[in-house]
Amino acid sequence: MTERARVSRRRFLVAAGAAASVPYFVPSRVxxxxxxxxxxxRITVALIGVGGMGGNHLGTMMRYRDMGEVxxxxxxxxxxxxxxxxxxxxxxxxxxxxxxxxxxxxxDVDAAIIATPDHWHAVQTVHACEAGKHVYVEKxxxxxxxxxxxxxxxxxxxxRAVQVGSQARSAKPAxxxxxxxxxxxxxxxxxxxxxxxxxxxxxxxxxxxxPPRLDWDLWLGPMRWRPHNTAYYHGSFRQVMDxxxxxxRDRGAHVFSTIRWCMDADGQAPVTVETKGxxxxxxxYDCPPEMEVVYTFKDPDWVVVWAQPGDRHTNYPDQNNxxxxxxxxxxxxxxxxxxxxxxxxxxxxxxxxxxPGGVEVYKMDRFKNDNYEFGSNEYNMNHKxxxxxxxxxxxxxxxxxxxxxxxxxxxxxxxxxxxxxxKLQWDGEKQEIIGxxxxxxxxxxxxxxxxxx
Amino acid sequence: MPARKPKEAALGAAAAAxxxxxxxxxxxxxxxxxxxxxxxxxxxxxxxxxxVNAGRIGAPAVEPLATVMADPDLETARAAKRGLWKIVRxxxxxxxxxxxxxxxxxxxxxxxxGHPDGMRREVLWMLSEIGGKExxxxxxxxxxxxxxxxDARCAxxxxxxxxxxxxxxxxxxxxxxxxxQNIVQSLRKRGVDVEGFPCVKRKPTKETQVKPLx
Numbered sequence: 001m002t003e004r005a006r007v008s009r010r011r012f013l014v015a016a017g018a019a020a021s022v023p024y025f026v027p028s029r030v031x032x033x034x035x036x037x038x039x040x041x042r043i044t045v046a047l048i049g050v051g052g053m054g055g056n057h058l059g060t061m062m063r064y065r066d067m068g069e070v071x072x073x074x075x076x077x078x079x080x081x082x083x084x085x086x087x088x089x090x091x092x093x094x095x096x097x098x099x100x101x102x103x104x105x106x107x108d109v110d111a112a113i114i115a116t117p118d119h120w121h122a123v124q125t126v127h128a129c130e131a132g133k134h135v136y137v138e139k140x141x142x143x144x145x146x147x148x149x150x151x152x153x154x155x156x157x158x159x160r161a162v163q164v165g166s167q168a169r170s171a172k173p174a175x176x177x178x179x180x181x182x183x184x185x186x187x188x189x190x191x192x193x194x195x196x197x198x199x200x201x202x203x204x205x206x207x208x209x210x211p212p213r214l215d216w217d218l219w220l221g222p223m224r225w226r227p228h229n230t231a232y233y234h235g236s237f238r239q240v241m242d243x244x245x246x247x248x249r250d251r252g253a254h255v256f257s258t259i260r261w262c263m264d265a266d267g268q269a270p271v272t273v274e275t276k277g278x279x280x281x282x283x284x285y286d287c288p289p290e291m292e293v294v295y296t297f298k299d300p301d302w303v304v305v306w307a308q309p310g311d312r313h314t315n316y317p318d319q320n321n322x323x324x325x326x327x328x329x330x331x332x333x334x335x336x337x338x339x340x341x342x343x344x345x346x347x348x349x350x351x352x353x354x355x356p357g358g359v360e361v362y363k364m365d366r367f368k369n370d371n372y373e374f375g376s377n378e379y380n381m382n383h384k385x386x387x388x389x390x391x392x393x394x395x396x397x398x399x400x401x402x403x404x405x406x407x408x409x410x411x412x413x414x415x416x417x418x419x420x421x422x423k424l425q426w427d428g429e430k431q432e433i434i435g436x437x438x439x440x441x442x443x444x445x446x447x448x449x450x451x452x453x
Numbered sequence: 454m455p456a457r458k459p460k461e462a463a464l465g466a467a468a469a470a471x472x473x474x475x476x477x478x479x480x481x482x483x484x485x486x487x488x489x490x491x492x493x494x495x496x497x498x499x500x501x502x503x504x505v506n507a508g509r510i511g512a513p514a515v516e517p518l519a520t521v522m523a524d525p526d527l528e529t530a531r532a533a534k535r536g537l538w539k540i541v542r543x544x545x546x547x548x549x550x551x552x553x554x555x556x557x558x559x560x561x562x563x564x565x566x567g568h569p570d571g572m573r574r575e576v577l578w579m580l581s582e583i584g585g586k587e588x589x590x591x592x593x594x595x596x597x598x599x600x601x602x603x604d605a606r607c608a609x610x611x612x613x614x615x616x617x618x619x620x621x622x623x624x625x626x627x628x629x630x631x632x633x634q635n636i637v638q639s640l641r642k643r644g645v646d647v648e649g650f651p652c653v654k655r656k657p658t659k660e661t662q663v664k665p666l667x
Contacts, residue, residue: 422546439545
């Protein structure tokens with residue numbers, strides 16, 4: 001056999017595309033003609049986890065499908081009732097799965113959107129990369145540092161585009177704030193504070209046998225086994241440290257991403273993390289109802305304070321907006337509601353035009369949202385668009401897994417300091433806690449067989 | 454749970470583990486009694502304060518709290534478990550090896566036959582965080598328990614050092630065929646490959662009953 005004959009058709013097409021300096025992505029089924037948008041250009045996706053945010057992702061994919069740019073090949077969920085409902089919503093031609101690993105075996109699937117509970121993110125992302133799939137994974141990217149490192153390594157080894165769902169990086173309000181701050185309009189920023197509503201108290205119901213519709217073993221996945229209790233799912237997984245980590249790992253993963261973007265700090269890690277928190281008085285939920293985490297950064301020196309509830313410095317006091325951030329510079333302050341998705345920043349940032357020679361910040365705005373309308377979903381579309389372009393061009397997505405991991409590190413260490421009841425000194429280069437061997441042991445967690453990295 | 458007097462348990466466990474007893478540093482017995490009374494009380498704020506501060510009492514409270522973990526009242530049992538975790542996390546802090554060893558010495562006997570599986574599972578995970586070579590033998594013994602072997606495997610995987618690795622290697626020969634893959638995974642994680650056992654993590658096994666739309 002000649003060398004050429006041994007090159008697979010897919011590999012040949014990829015190589016040919018790259019050599020011609022055109023997007024190298026070739027969908028699994030067929031090759032499109034240059035310049036023509038049609039069925040041949042479609043990316044074939046599968047969605048793993050279709051409740052909650054997974055339902056939102058399905059909506060965005062159906063819009064893309066309607067535009068002729070995406071095929072939806074499969075949906076997966078461990079809750080059969082929910083899976084059946086989503087299959088019905090999505091229509092014919094979409095295959096249902098309980099076990100995501102069947103999807104990974106399919107050669108026609110190019111990419112997976114993972115919106116399972118947090119404790120599944122890393123394992124499914126790594127497995128998907130190993131199977132040659134591009135990945136869009138919900139935030140936080142992982143629940144342990146070890147998982148996050150494995151995700152970055154898998155994305156790089158298999159050269160997959162792994163986008164993390166901190167979609168403010170594709171949102172107009174966050175972009176305006178980022179551009180304003182990076183151009184020095186509030187001066188040197190020395191402190192950023194965040195506010196968020198309290199974590200919930202609850203989950204007092206007793207354990208019960210799992211309902212027939214739910215595969216409890218698959219729901220638990222990598223987590224240690226425990227008896228079934230409805231307090232753990234679906235949305236309430238957020239309130240349990242192992243599976244959700246509370247709002248610091250949920251909204252924190254959004255807010256910290258936006259802060260790191262605005263501060264141009266994607267390469268910077270905190271050097272100390274110290275958490276104080278109250279204790280949950282009853283129920284299964286074990287995240288602190290109130291907490292304050294102080295992160296210090298060096299060179300440049302600045303501080304992030306995550307506080308629940310904290311001081312609510314909202315631009316929209318008449319609206320029920322329960323989280324956001326305030327940037328304190330030596331010349332001015334800028335408040336950004338939520339994570340910089342749904343609410344416009346103040347007029348000064350909204351109307352700011354980058355001067356010649358100023359800092360231009362990457363923007364994805366294929367889907368316009370000129371009026372900052374509350375409830376707009378366009379940032380979700382733009383974040384997918386960025387991912388698709390990354391898949392097609394080979395560049396890294398705007399919220400590449402490495403940035404997502406660095407963001408998750410803040411969420412994870414904030415909770416770890418609370419759990420351990422002590423201040424942590426962090427070495428971002430080595431990704432180790434300094435002088436605390438038993439805390440370092442907790443940077444990873446053994447995973448149940450066979451649901452492991 | 455077998456009846457065991459706290460003091461006897463503490464002394465016995467410490468002696469078995471070959472470490473100094475925690476008696477010298479023990480807080481007054483009334484601290485332990487007060488802790489347990491508050492945890493068994495009906496005032497949820499007092500109960501919460503009690504378990505949050507259990508770490509300072511340390512090893513002498515381990516066995517009494519473990520006993521309360523079997524309480525039929527869910528909140529009482531939960532508070533006891535959380536108090537126990539507080540002890541573990543505090544004992545694991547830097548420069549506190551004496552406290553860590555004392556806590557481990559109290560935890561290890563709780564893995565013995567006769568204690569509730571739910572409590573033993575919790576203790577396995579506690580030892581995964583603060584256990585050392587002294588914990589390996591009692592943890593490894595549970596690799597023969599159908600109910601607890603997976604948690605025991607995870608604990609051994611996490612406890613660093615040659616003793617835990619040797620225990621995993623020895624377990625490969627002693628466990629049933631249905632558990633060898635699990636052991637192999639831990640060995641792989643610890644840098645030891647076993648021939649003839651390729652990784653099965655991506656092999657699908659669970660089919661849905663949901664049908665696609667026609």
